[in-house]
Amino acid sequence: MNPYALLETINDPADLRNMPEEQLGELAKQLREYIIEIVATKEGHLGASLGVVELTIALHYIFNTPDDLLVWDVGHQAYGHKILTGRREQFHTNRQLGGISGFPKRTESVFDTFGTGHSSTSISAALGMAMASNFKGEKEKHHIAVIGDASIASGMAFEALNHAGVSQANLLIILNDNAIGIDPSVGALKEYLTNIKVDRKLAKNNIIRALNFDYSGPIDGHNLPRLLKELKRLQKKKGPKFLHVITTKGKGLRQAEQDQVRYHAPGKFDKNSGELLPKPKGDLPPKYQDVFGHTIVELAEKNANIVGITPAMPTGSSLKYMMEKFPERAFDVGIAEQHAVTFAAGMATQGLNVFCNIYSTFLQRAYDQLIHDVALQRIPVIFCLDRAGLVGQDGATHHGVFDLAFLRCIPNLIIFAPRDEVDLRNIMYTAQLGLSDPIAIRYPRGRGKNLDWKKPFSQITIGKAKQLSKGNKIAVISIGTIAENVSQAISILSAEKQIAHYDLRFLAPLDSELLHEIFKQYQIIFTVEDGVLNGGMGSAISEFTTKYNYNYQKVVSLGVEEQFIEHGTVEELQQIVGIDPKSMAKQFERFL
Known part of the structure; x- marks a missing residue:
């Protein structure tokens, strides 16, 4: 018996909209199992897409996509969307050379209305589309942004909410609230959203309503009948609307629900048991992120002035090791790269040795702060730029290939690229001894080449080649x-x-x-x-x-x-x- 018989009848959302509602539950089951089966062997981002299976089906069922415009933020959650929009048979090529992209991509499909590899852009993009529709007199067109609770805490999302609330645009923002991005969400807004789930008074008088949105929710994002009913209601309402949906990241795979950080992008795993496949045995060189993570702890043990900062990537940057050892000296500021840079600068003005760890491609979002708040004032922040260079399957939005070029034109900025793990350790050691200028240290994703890398520290002479x-x-x-x-x-x-x-x-x-x-x-x-x-x-x-x-x-x-x-x-x-x-x-x- 074909386990995907119903799913294989869907080659376009129009096919989905011809399906009776009572079959959608079975479709959700098959879609979830299909994602698990493919990602188990081909790898990719798992948990986020499993969490929005019902929401994905409901959106394409109620709205007339692609005429109605749907924007997925950040894109990790768009696998079900891709499968239902004509790319089911190509899905096994996801993130592979010549295959489909792991993120929404305008050149790939008319259903991918906006490329979203970095987070927190969906509200701005969808609002721009909605205002353009107003300008063209397309009054019946719908514009939907699906954004996570970690992404909506970004400054850019707040800016867009502020504008959208007075826009009169036909915009629907759906908050996919699962309390986690790649790592658990942080901050006051996260606590506020958590409280809304249990305090109905907060739900009736909340910050979203104060910004002139028609707020509804929170509702169970895995309850298809409830989702469909609410989306039908919102479809008839004009102006800015906000639907708060509660989901479980990794829904449908027990291990992914229980270990949401690891199963965000778990690598290969057994599709039936969910267990991760064993890694090759034997000693392997360390990942560069772990060289950073262990080295900053080693340095912090001897230097009480060292602090660490990351914008929402404690696991990916391995700052998690410092958070475990020195929780009062390591800060996850959420998806807020601009804030991270200026926050680091503020701390450094008070004599602290500040290591600010940001992925190379994400530092692009804080370029003004890097120039205006750090380099111009010669504040010696130590930037550790992970994922520099070509990073692989995440593609064009994530390659850290622009950093050397965009950093080189900034005065007062030292730029260093370690050749190996020992170099990374030694430049971190050198930087915390005290520099008169900020420094950017860029290193790649993946493993180094040395097993014996924890050598005694040696100071590096600034500006000397080898x-x-x-x-x-x-x-x-x-x-x-x-x-x-x-x-x-x-x-x-x-x-x-x-x-x-x-x-x-x-x-x-x-x-x-x-x-x-x-x-x-x-x-x-x-x-x-x-x-x-x-x-x-x-x-x-x-x-x-x-x-x-x-x-x-x-x-x-x-x-x-x-x-x-x-x-x-x-x-x-x-x-x-x-x-x-x-x-x-x-x-x-x-x-x-």
Whole structure:
């Protein structure tokens, strides 16, 4: 018997809307099981999508999508949406090279009305769509934003709520309240939402109503008849509306309900038992995030002035270790990158050694604060930028490839990229000794290469590069962990005596003394970085050659060309941009 017989009749929401209501419960069961089966073997984000199965069905059943516009925030919860909107047969390719994206993507489907890889954008986007409909006279069109309780606490979401409340726009905001994002939600708003669930007086007189929204709820987000009835009612109402829905992240898989953090993106697991599949046995090098997490605890044990900050990523950044050991000195500020940066700056003005850990791609959201509140005032915040470079299957919205370029133009900012785990430990040690300027330390997702990485601390000289190997024909300058690929490329060619390799380490300040030595000795210079070439390390080296009139040297820069890189494994994406060992070996060979 086909376990997905009903689901396979849905190739478009129009098929769903032709289905009798009494069949929707069975459809929800099949949709949930289908998501579990595929993600169990193909990996991806699990818990968020399982929690909104009924809501997804109800929205597409009541509203006339894609004419009615539906925006999913952040996108982790959109797997059921993708399956019901014509991508069921492609869903097994989710997050794979050439397959469908793990997030809503406008170029992928007309049902994906807005790309949402970063959080808290849905209300602004849906409000913009609603105001555009007003402008065009489309009075009957509906605009729906589905946002989580962690995402709605972001400053951008508050700004949009403030505007929407006086807009008269035909906008429906659905709060998917499960008390957790990737980690448990934090903050006063989270406590407020928790209280609304049990205090009916709060529900009747709440902050959302005060902002001029027609508020309803909270209601059970897994009760399909109740959802359908309320959405039908709201469909007939004009103006800004707000529906508070209570769901369980991981609904339908016991382990995912009980361990919501781990099952947000659990990797491979047994689809029947839910148990995670065993990892390969044997010692493995540490993840860079864990090098950060264990090192900051080690440093904090000896330096009472050290504090740690993260915007909603204590597990992903491994600041969780410090939260466990020194809970009064580690702060999760929620999905609020702008606040995190200026909060860090405020603490640093009072003499604290502040480590602010933000994913590289999320720091983009706090660029003004980085310039205005930190660098301009020369406040020595220590930024640890996790997930720098190509990050793999999360794709274009999550690659940390712009950081070197957008950081390099900021005065008073030290920029360092560790080559390995030992370098990361030592720069963290150096930074907490006291710097006169802020520093950005960027390192990749995934594991390092050293088992013996917990070595005694050693102070790093700011602004000094390092020669890794000598050669007489070509000089290669790399920055960060991509140095390992360069070393492999040199080995492939057996060109150890011909190719010199330098680890730049600091993009700012540049080691001008060593660069002069390189340009006086070599006619062919390669630069290699796992970031964009426009404005990145290669640009910095090219500017150096122009400034000092090195006119006869040829500089070849390898990195990410002027394009957005999509999803795939890191190895596949490095091949696409030409910074894998084999591709680089071919480039070097041309000049030997």
